[in-house]
Amino acid sequence: MIPNTAFKGGEFLIRPLLKEELFIPEEFTEEQKMIEQTCMDFVRTEVIPYLEEIDQAKDSSMMVGLLDKAGELGLLGTSVPEQYGGFGMDFNTSMLVAEAVGSGHSFAVALSAHTGIGTLPIVYYGTEEQKSNYLPKLATGEWKAAYCLTEPDSGSDANAAKTKAKLNEAGTHYLLNGQKMWITNGGFADVFIVFAKIDQDANLTAFIVEKSFGGITMNEEERKMGIKGSSTRQIFFNDCPVPIENQLFKREGGFKIAVNILNIGRIKLAAAVIGAGKRVIDTAINYASDRKQFGKSLHEFGAIQHKIAEMTIRNFASETACYRAGQNIDDAIKSLKAQGLSDAEAKLKGVEQFAIECALLKVHGSETLDYVVDEGVQIFGGMGFSAEAPMDRAYRDSRINRIFEGTNEINRLLAVGTLLKRALKGELDIMSPAMAVGKEILGVPDFSASLPDGEFGKEKKVIENLKKAVLLSAGAALQKFTTAIEDQQEILMQVADMMIEIYVAESLLIRVEKLVELGKGNEVSKDCAKVYLHAAVDKVSNASREIIQGFATGDELNVLLLGVKRFTKIDPMNLIEARRRIAKASIEKKSYLF
Numbered sequence: 001m002i003p004n005t006a007f008k009g010g011e012f013l014i015r016p017l018l019k020e021e022l023f024i025p026e027e028f029t030e031e032q033k034m035i036e037q038t039c040m041d042f043v044r045t046e047v048i049p050y051l052e053e054i055d056q057a058k059d060s061s062m063m064v065g066l067l068d069k070a071g072e073l074g075l076l077g078t079s080v081p082e083q084y085g086g087f088g089m090d091f092n093t094s095m096l097v098a099e100a101v102g103s104g105h106s107f108a109v110a111l112s113a114h115t116g117i118g119t120l121p122i123v124y125y126g127t128e129e130q131k132s133n134y135l136p137k138l139a140t141g142e143w144k145a146a147y148c149l150t151e152p153d154s155g156s157d158a159n160a161a162k163t164k165a166k167l168n169e170a171g172t173h174y175l176l177n178g179q180k181m182w183i184t185n186g187g188f189a190d191v192f193i194v195f196a197k198i199d200q201d202a203n204l205t206a207f208i209v210e211k212s213f214g215g216i217t218m219n220e221e222e223r224k225m226g227i228k229g230s231s232t233r234q235i236f237f238n239d240c241p242v243p244i245e246n247q248l249f250k251r252e253g254g255f256k257i258a259v260n261i262l263n264i265g266r267i268k269l270a271a272a273v274i275g276a277g278k279r280v281i282d283t284a285i286n287y288a289s290d291r292k293q294f295g296k297s298l299h300e301f302g303a304i305q306h307k308i309a310e311m312t313i314r315n316f317a318s319e320t321a322c323y324r325a326g327q328n329i330d331d332a333i334k335s336l337k338a339q340g341l342s343d344a345e346a347k348l349k350g351v352e353q354f355a356i357e358c359a360l361l362k363v364h365g366s367e368t369l370d371y372v373v374d375e376g377v378q379i380f381g382g383m384g385f386s387a388e389a390p391m392d393r394a395y396r397d398s399r400i401n402r403i404f405e406g407t408n409e410i411n412r413l414l415a416v417g418t419l420l421k422r423a424l425k426g427e428l429d430i431m432s433p434a435m436a437v438g439k440e441i442l443g444v445p446d447f448s449a450s451l452p453d454g455e456f457g458k459e460k461k462v463i464e465n466l467k468k469a470v471l472l473s474a475g476a477a478l479q480k481f482t483t484a485i486e487d488q489q490e491i492l493m494q495v496a497d498m499m500i501e502i503y504v505a506e507s508l509l510i511r512v513e514k515l516v517e518l519g520k521g522n523e524v525s526k527d528c529a530k531v532y533l534h535a536a537v538d539k540v541s542n543a544s545r546e547i548i549q550g551f552a553t554g555d556e557l558n559v560l561l562l563g564v565k566r567f568t569k570i571d572p573m574n575l576i577e578a579r580r581r582i583a584k585a586s587i588e589k590k591s592y593l594f
Contacts, residue, residue, distance in 0.1 A: 006335060007328050009354040010419045013467055013499060014433045016452070016460065017506050019514045023092065023327030025319065025594075026520060032093050039075060039100030047104045051393060054106055054229035060188040063110050063229060064144065071141020075101070076115055080123060081343065084135035091333065091347070092326035095271040099319075102275025105397050106229030112272060113184040114138070116265050118145025121193045121206060121257050124344045125249040130208060134191060146189035148180040148209075148235060149258055156410045159255050161204060163196040163237065172244060174198070174207065176215070176237040186233030187221060194237070195254045204254030208246045215240030226396030263351050265405040267329075267358040270322050270365035273401055277315040277372045278592045280394050284308065284376045285586055287383075298379065302576075305583035307375045312586055313528045313579075314368045316594050321507040322365065325357040356418050359411040360500045366401035366408060373398045412496035413489060419499075420478070420485070434475030437468045441563035456513050459533055462570050463506045466540045469567040470498045473544040476560055480551045491550060494543040501536040508532050524585045524593065527578040534575060541568035 007021060028036070046069060047054070054062055070076055078097050080086025089097070101108050119138045122130055137143040154160040163178025176196055183192075192209040209216075219234040249257055285308060288299040298304045333350035337343065351358065377384035377391045384391040402408045423430040451457035452464070474495045478485055485491070512529040515521030544564040552560055586593050 006331055008428065009328075010356040010422055010428050012357075012503050012506065013419070013470060014428070014430060016464065017324075017510050019454075019510050019517070022324055022507065022510045022514060024511045024514055025096075025323055026515065026518070028096065032096060035089075035093065036096050036100045038073060039097055042070065042073060042075065043101055043104045043107070047107045051105055051229075055393070057229060060231045063107065063231065064188050066107055067110060067114065067141050067144060070111060071139075074139075075111065076119075076141045077139030079115060079120060080135050080139040081131075084131055085139040086135065091330045091350070092323060095268065095323065095326040098268045098271040099275040099322075102272030103279035105276075105393060106227045108272055108276070109227050109230040109400075110185055112265075112268065113147065114141075114145045116268055117147035117261050118185065118189070118191070118193060120261055120264060121147075121248060122208065124260070124348050125206070125253075125257055126208075127245075129245070130248070134208065138191070143190035144185055144188055145191045145193070146183050146185040147261075148183055148186075148192050148194040150182050151179060152181055156407060158195070158258055159202075159204060161195055161197065163194070165196040165198045165205065165207065165242070167198075167244070168241070173241040174244060174247070176207065176209065176240040176242055179234065179236050181234045182222070183233050183235050185231055186218060186235050187231035192216075192235070193248070194242075195258060196237075198251060201252050203252035204258065205251050206248040206254035206257050207242050208248055209237075209240065209242055213241055224400075226393070226399055228396075260348050260352055262405055263355045263358045266362035266411065267322065267325060267351075267354075269401060269405050270318070270358075270361040271326070273365040273369040273398075274315060274319045274322060276394070276398070277311070277318070277369050280369075280372050280376045280391070281308075281311050281315060281586075281592045282590075283390055283394075284311065284379045285592075286590060288379055289587060289590065291381075299583070299587045302580070304379060305580050306576075307379055308586050309531070309579035309582040311372045311375055312582055312593055313532050314371060315592065316528050317504045317508045317532050318361070318365050318368045319594070320511045321504040322361055324507045325354055325361055328357070329354050356415045356499075357503065359406075359415040359418075360496065360503060362405055363408045363411050363415075363496070364500050364504055366398075366404075369398050369401060409489075409493070412493045415499065416492045416495050417486065430471070431475070434471040434478075437471045437563075438475060440468070441472065441559060441566065445566065454513055455516060456509055456529070458571060459509050459530065462533060462537065463502065463509065465567040465569070466498075466502050466505075466537065469540050469544045469564055470495065470502065472560065472563050472567065473547040474498075476556075477547055477551060488550075491547050494547050498540045498543050501539050505529075505533045505536040524582055527582050530573060531575055531578050531582070534570060534573065537568050537570045541565075544568065 046066060074087060077086030078089045078094050082088045101111055122134050138145055149158055151161050151163065165174040165176050167174055176194060178196060190211050194207045194209045195204040198205050215238045217236045222232040224232060288304050289297055291298045329350050332353050333346045336346035336349050373394045377395050380389055380391050383389040386392060422428045452460035477491050481488055509529045512521055512525045515525055541564060545561060548557065548560045
């Protein structure tokens with residue numbers, strides 16, 4: 001249903017990104033920037049000074065109070081339609097809000113759970129009566145929301161849940177019985193989105209459950225590695241009576257709700273960790289400026305400059321890719337609405353179209369933040385290991401992001417699996433380009449071929465070739481294993497990593513090209529794009545070789561490896577000097593560069 005002229009989800013692997021197709025954060029309007037500033041000011045004044053108190057709180061009253069204040073500012077209604085008391089923001093603006101509050105540690109988690117997985121199922125799947133009843137209260141924060149999907153024996157395999165729903169004799173209520181765990185906001189939520197199986201159904205059904213319905217008990221707060229200020233409970237439903245009109249969507253439609261809401265949660269998490277990363281980078285740069293060793297500031301040492309530069313490059317790259325996908329989703333939503341779909345249907349299908357990118361960016365963002373906080377600890381040295389210094393909390397709180405919204409392993413497999421399914425359905429023609437690449441490696445290289453247009457013509461050619469490396473290695477693996485490829489998880493994970501690096505490197509390169517044309521780019525931003533691209537080439541090269549060596553032998557192995565060598569070439573550059581320039585600019589600014 002997406003027009004041929006629009007980017008389709010997963011299509012980045014077989015067609016180039018044009019600069020007019022890429023939205024960059026520098027293009028946000030003044031109104032959007034004001035919304036962002038409001039969120040950042042709230043976190044700076046209401047959250048950051050009280051992080052220790054939030055983590056050490058004996059109950060949830062402090063977090064509830066913060067959510068109440070956020071509700072008064074409208075921060076809980078960003079994605080709720082205006083007719084129900086929200087702001088009805090477009091997708092990329094809601095991403096900007098997620099980034100702006102992303103440095104709020106446990107508060108960011110609580111807010112995200114409320115506004116995302118707690119509220120959006122009703123926004124997208126609720127009846128008019130359900131929306132009118134619940135959304136105004138959720139948008140203001142009068143009621144808080146939680147999402148009850150995970151169970152002790154069903155994490156990633158959500159449809160294996162054992163919670164049951166049985167209609168009472170009067171036919172007026174479903175009685176819920178079962179156990180849910182790792183429920184964010186569980187200790188104070190007024191409304192729960194609960195997934196259960198009716199009778200002997202094979203698939204889940206979703207219900208809107210009010211705490212006041214009764215039959216709900218819970219364990220004490222979980223003791224966690226990080227996000228200690230976030231309420232996390234096990235919740236038990238014991239003949240909890242739920243009115244039949246509180247069934248959400250259709251019977252056995254719960255799994256579809258879970259999948260689609262998780263797509264949104266993944267890319268919103270990718271946005272949130274960008275904001276967290278920026279704050280860590282700011283803190284690390286300032287510490288490196290203030291801390292003296294051997295008569296010099298830490299930032300004068302090359303080893304520290306390398307860290308500051310890499311932290312900056314990776315966060316900059318992740319940010320760029322995130323808003324590229326966010327705008328693609330917005331464009332798809334507009335197109336679908338123009339075709340007659342309702343606002344809710346268009347938003348769901350728009351996000352679903354880019355489920356591959358949502359999964360890949362969740363992986364990249366969470367692993368980028370883990371890298372950033374780890375290097376932040378290292379820059380602080382011994383103080384980084386002290387709970388009295390800020391890196392302790394940043395390090396601990398970051399780790400959950402690789403597990404939230406589906407583990408990174410599941411997301412890697414999901415992204416590649418979805419791509420293959422779309423190829424088999426004919427929605428994406430992956431095999432034709434893959435076969436063309438297979439023929440190309442048997443021919444003589446065309447050294448006379450012209451480079452793509454623009455200042456970064458050589459770099460664009462590198463991206464084009466990296467895509468061929470993926471098609472070559474993944475295509476050969478698919479030919480070898482056919483449908484059994486789904487059992488080759490090590491190969492699929494490597495394919496996902498190559499897809500991530502190509503998507504992010506291309507996004508960053510085109511962003512910088514666009515910045516240069518707008519007069520906002522400089523040598524440092526060019527350095528960032530080129531350094532990232534060099535790292536991407538190494539990763540794609542290594543992953544391609546590992547895939548091929550995992551199944552090929554003899555002449556086939558040699559031919560495929562020669563193909564990888566051809567498609568993973570890049571002109572050398574002085575990466576050390578480039579990182580020094582990036583670090584110097586960051587140190588002079590005393591904060592994250594972009």
